[in-house]
Amino acid sequence: MTNTVHSTVQLVEYNNGYSEQLIHYHLTEENLMFTTLPLVKIQDASQAEDMMHVLINHDKSVVGYFALEGDAKRAQYTANERARLFTSFPSIEIAKGMALQQRGFNCFQVLCIRIFLR
Numbered sequence: 001m002t003n004t005v006h007s008t009v010q011l012v013e014y015n016n017g018y019s020e021q022l023i024h025y026h027l028t029e030e031n032l033m034f035t036t037l038p039l040v041k042i043q044d045a046s047q048a049e050d051m052m053h054v055l056i057n058h059d060k061s062v063v064g065y066f067a068l069e070g071d072a073k074r075a076q077y078t079a080n081e082r083a084r085l086f087t088s089f090p091s092i093e094i095a096k097g098m099a100l101q102q103r104g105f106n107c108f109q110v111l112c113i114r115i116f117l118r
Contacts, residue, residue: 009063009103014042014053021062035088038065048072052084056107064089 012018022039042053050071056064068084077085 008057008059009107010057011107012055012057014038014055014065018055018062022065025062025065038062038088041065041067041088056103 019039022037022042025038027035027037038053038055041047048070050069052068052070054066054068055062056066066089067087069087070084071081073085073087074080074083077083
């Protein structure tokens with residue numbers, strides 16, 4: 001009998017239970033030139049109320065983050081009221097080596113297909 005460890009990647013909406021993990025979320029200086037730390041974006045009081053913060057979890061650890069922005073920012077790009085803007089997709093070193101963020105993005109694509117093609 002072979003024992004195989006299956007690691008899972010899941011998308012979960014942010015809640016305060018993840019704050020402690022996000023405090024320790026590290027980005028390189030290069031990444032910080034193009035994006036911001038997830039907790040900084042989440043706690044930004046100027047953000048739109050319809051913004052959704054999504055975490056990429058790998059075996060219950062946060063390995064990625066992105067935001068789905070609605071009306072305020074979306075209107076700059078499209079009149080489609082169902083559209084959301086995919087923003088803030090910083091990469092962390094551990095996730096890069098294991099392709100975890102790519103797997104999270106693949107989950108996101110499947111989710112979009114299910115939502116928007118029904």
